[in-house]
Amino acid sequence: IGKKVQAIYLWWHKPVINKELLQSLPNLKVIANSGVGMDHLDLKLVASFGVKMANAPRAVSSTTADTGMALLLASARRLVEVHNISISPSMEYCEADILGVKVAGATLGIIGMGSIGYKIALRAKAFEMNILYHNRTRREVQEEQAVGATYCKKIDNLLQQADFVMLTVNLTPQTHKLIGKRELELMKPTATLINISRGAVVDQEALAAALQAGVIRAAALDVTSPEPLPRDHPLLKLKNVIITPHLGIKTDKATYMITEEAVENILAALSGLPLPSEVLPS
């Protein structure tokens, strides 16, 4: 059966693409990924077998930006905590337990201003937030003005001023543990960290310690390392942490769209045509 396989549609990182699998599929021409992140693939290895790779960049940005905003709002207004209070048998609480943070007029710091980061900025602007961003390269002036975003060449400046820090970088050797003890200590004690990129962008042990010690106010994580976390992980027990199971693009519409993109890429590869969203090893 291995000889018949010409294309693989990778669904949530499965199957695992390693040397053994590639050797067992001599006629494999293309691997299409369900999503935009490619950090789980050894791009050089796959390319060395003459197999093309594609991701699904168009479909993901709005849906992932929505996830980021959902987490920002849920954390600011303590949604999970107060829902649990509302349905609890005793429903005893004091006012301090339910007071949240005002979003309008607060400062959002976006780390990683690609398509997803930019769509977050568009949404945050409508919530009357001040927007700072940090990126490898600065965006065009018109793009900055459209969302009222101010560039921070140094990440430290962003961390010191932001009430909400949103991570929307892709995972590379440079962004691995980008947010560690030092960065968390630069943040305000009233600040919230939101991660919709990859778990490994954050030093998780440092984050757990910072949350326990009140170095930052709260965290909302759509991604962790690994997924799911081991059941005894300290992050699972903290009241001021919301963890979601990599919601990212998990909607009916988005999964349909990324599948369409994947099929387009697969058909192109099998016909020997250029792929709409080919990913090359850098």
Added chain:
Amino acid sequence: MWYHKPAINEELLQSLPNLKVVASSGVGIDHLDLKLLSSYGVKVSNTPFIVSTDTADMGMALLLASSRRLVEGHEMAVSPDTEYFPADWLGVEVSGATLGIVGMGTIGYKVAERAKAFEMKIFYHNRNQRKKEEESAVGAVYCKKIDDLLQQSDFVLLAVNLTPQTHKLIGKRELELMKPTATLINISRGLIVDQDALVEALQNKVIKAAALDVTYPEPLPRDHPLLKMKNVIITPHIGSATKKTRWVMMEEMAESIQAGLAGLPVPREVL
């Protein structure tokens, strides 16, 4: 007056002959008998505009949390029994979906401003149509008949005040007009919705989900069916519950009280 306490009735007013002003927190005044208070010469004030932004934010927070199954997802992520995240676990798309806003006052309009940034199509129903410029600014289309809004919306958000006309505005008939894939979000008052009809509609999958910052009563009895449904998010009337806004509300109420006691015009007086 905080969270509708103390209850203002004839007995209380008779026992407080020197009462000059009642400063109520928040914008809603449905819990106050304005004619009765007026007959005792007592002035009434509220805190109408300061609550609008946080309440609109709450509406969007509930819309996003419900659509993406945030509370359910968190429970799965932290549950001792979870071994892996299922591949077919999906929510509903917000970007590009249709939002129907029932009640386009200050709060409803702020919701529209926010929803526009999510590329949502916006319908609204209101006693009066808004000005063309206001409609264009948020891309909102007026529905003179609430039925038209209900039939087309993926999300129905209630932002009306409670009056005899809006009492049980959303009942069995209205829920059946909604799409079976639709979500009801209520940030106005519990009594706007026929709660028993809502329970039945959710149980029979007449609509998909509900997210309620307000119920009747508040809180619900602990054995109420709404508390047990996986597709229902309930929050304890926290529309305006942020530190900053509560601070300003307190300042505004104190200001109104001081003016009332000094015999000066009362800021934010409700007539």
